[in-house]
Amino acid sequence: MGNQLGTLKKEEVELLQNSSHFDSRELRALYKQFRKDSPSGTINKQEFKEIMTQMGVGDQFLQDLLFNVFDKNKDSTINFQEFVCGLSSITRGTPEEKIEFAFSLYDIDGNGYITRSEMESILESMYKLVGTFVTCSGKKFDPHDLIEEFFDSMDDDGDGYISLEEYKRGTLKNPDIIQGLKLLNQ
Numbered sequence: 001m002g003n004q005l006g007t008l009k010k011e012e013v014e015l016l017q018n019s020s021h022f023d024s025r026e027l028r029a030l031y032k033q034f035r036k037d038s039p040s041g042t043i044n045k046q047e048f049k050e051i052m053t054q055m056g057v058g059d060q061f062l063q064d065l066l067f068n069v070f071d072k073n074k075d076s077t078i079n080f081q082e083f084v085c086g087l088s089s090i091t092r093g094t095p096e097e098k099i100e101f102a103f104s105l106y107d108i109d110g111n112g113y114i115t116r117s118e119m120e121s122i123l124e125s126m127y128k129l130v131g132t133f134v135t136c137s138g139k140k141f142d143p144h145d146l147i148e149e150f151f152d153s154m155d156d157d158g159d160g161y162i163s164l165e166e167y168k169r170g171t172l173k174n175p176d177i178i179q180g181l182k183l184l185n186q
Contacts, residue, residue: 007031020084021092027084034080042077061125069104096168103167113161119147 008016008031013024022030038047048070049063057063070078070086078086089101106114106122123143154162154170162170 016081016084019081020088022084022088030084030087031080034083042079043083044077048078059125061121065105065108065122065125068108068110069101095172099168099171100164102171103164106167113163114167115161116147116151119150120144123147 008028013027016022016027017024020027034043035041037043037051043051045064045067048067049060052058052063052066057066066086067078070082072082072085086101089097093101103114104110106118108118108121120143123146126143150170151160151162153174154166156166156169
């Protein structure tokens with residue numbers, strides 16, 4: 001994406017506008033910074049981690065998860081289109097886009113289901129960052145209590161796995177999860 005001169009073509013801008021929540025001016029500014037940070041046109045995992053650290057996301061496990069979600073084509077690098085789409089989902093996505101993004105984070109192995117083990121890995125990492133979990137009502141949870149509540153409220157068929165559809169339904173019913181997704185706007 002982008003020509004030899006390091007600028008976005010009109011068609012590329014239009015494609016990215018249609019697949020993100022950024023306007024042409026923002027896309028051009030993002031592209032300029034992206035190319036400055038990565039003249040090759042792609043970001044490897046280490047470069048991505050450095051960017052995330054600069055943005056305040058210092059936990060290595062969370063950085064790895066974010067990289068895996070951004071890297072849609074699974075080639076171990078993030079191109080500009082993948083970067084824009086991931087950033088758009090996190091910062092400006094619709095509630096449904098944020099729900100799908102969050103599900104992708106939790107579904108570590110990418111099999112389409114969230115397991116207790118995956119949830120435990122994520123929450124332990126997040127717990128290290130924030131120290132405690134507090135719901136909108138002020139109730140505090142430790143990660144294991146949160147996992148139990150999560151599965152009790154979302155695993156509709158009781159199979160021990162949460163599908164994307166179960167996650168969507170459960171998220172829309174739970175104001176604490178919606179509130180957490182709104183934090184992605186900040």
